[in-house]
Amino acid sequence: MEDSLRMFLALGDAVIITDEQHRIIAVNHSYERITGYAQHEIAGKKAGIVRTPFTPRLSYDQMKEAIQDGKAWSGVFTNRKKNGQLWHSSITITPFVKEESTYFVGVFRELERLERGFYLDEERIEGIQGSLLRVLAVSCEIRDPGIEEHLLRVQKLTERLVIRHNELAGLKLSERKQAQIAHSSILHDIGKSAVPEGILYKPGPLASYERKIVEMHTQIGVDILDKVNVELDDTLFEHEFATAKNIILHHHERWDGSGYPYGLSGSQIPLEARIVSVVDVFDALTSKRPYKEKWSTDGALQYLKDKSGSQFDPAIVDSFLSLYEDDSLVENELQHHQMTVTSN
Incomplete structure (x- = not known):
C-alpha cells in the first residue's frame, strides 16, 4: 500500500x-x-x-x-x-x-x-410520515364512516398519477417529492371537520352563505396543519407539511382562475394541488354520497375531458386518462371501487 x-x-x-x-x-x-x-x-x-x-x-x-x-x-x-x-x-x-x-x-x-439524536433510514422515515398523515386525516373527518376509503383511494390514485405525469411531462421530480405529494394528498379535506354536518351533507343545493362556509375549509385546514406543526416542532415533517398546505389550500383553484380561495390560474396553482384536484373530483363523482348519486366511470372521465383547460390542468387530465386507458391495474382498481360503492 x-x-x-x-x-x-x-x-x-x-x-x-x-x-x-x-x-x-x-x-x-x-x-x-x-x-x-x-x-x-x-x-x-x-x-x-x-x-x-x-x-x-x-x-x-x-x-x-x-x-x-x-x-x-x-x-x-x-x-x-x-x-x-x-x-x-x-x-x-x-x-x-x-x-x-x-x-x-x-x-x-x-x-x-454522537452526543444527540438517532438515525432513521429513509424507508422508516417515509413510513412514519405516511402513518402520521393518515391518522391525522382520518381523525379530522371521523364523523363520516366512509371517508377513510375515500381518502385512501385519493392517496392511491394520486400516487399513480404523479408517477405517470412525471414521466409524460418530463418533470424530473425526485422519488422523494413524488412520495410527498402522494402522502400529503390524504389531508386535502381536513378543514371540513369544522364545517357543520347540516351544511356538509345537505341533500339539496347550498345557499350562498352555506357555500361560503364550505369554501372556508381550505383555510381552516391549513390552520389545523399549522397548529399540528407548531406542536411537533420537528423538521422530520417539514417538507411533507409544506406540500400538504399547498394541496389543502389550493385543490379547489381552477385552471381558468375561477376557483377559490385566491382565484389562482394556470401554473400559479401549485403542481401538487392541480394533481389532487383531478383525482379528488374523479373519486367524488364516482362515489355515492347522501347528497348525490354516483356517476359511472365513463361519465366521470368525460367530465374531466370537458373541464380540461377550464377547471383542470389539461396536461394532468391527459396523464390521468392515459393512466386509466393503459394501466389494467388501475382499471381493475376502479372497477373494484365501483363495486365497493355499490355494495355500500
Missing part, C-alpha cells in the same frame, strides 16, 4: 482501506475497536464482511455508481459488529489512483456515539 494512504489510518474516526477488488488492505485502531475485528482477522477479505440487509439497496447502488465514476460518495450504512450487534455510521468513500492502482479509503463516523 502506498505510504501516502497510511496517513488516513491516524484519523480518530474508523478507517478502512481496500484495493480495487474491495479487499481489505488495512484498518485503523478505531475500526478495530468499533467492529471488534482485528486487522489480521479481516485483511484480504471483502469489505462487505460487516454488511447487513438493513442498509437500503439504493445506498449501495449509489455508492457503486459514484466510485465507478471515480467520485467520492457519502451516505449512511447499517453494519454488523463481530459480536452481532448493529452499528450505524456515516461514511465517506474516496477513490485514490496511485501508480495505476486504485485504492478506496472509507472513513466511518459511528452515529451511536
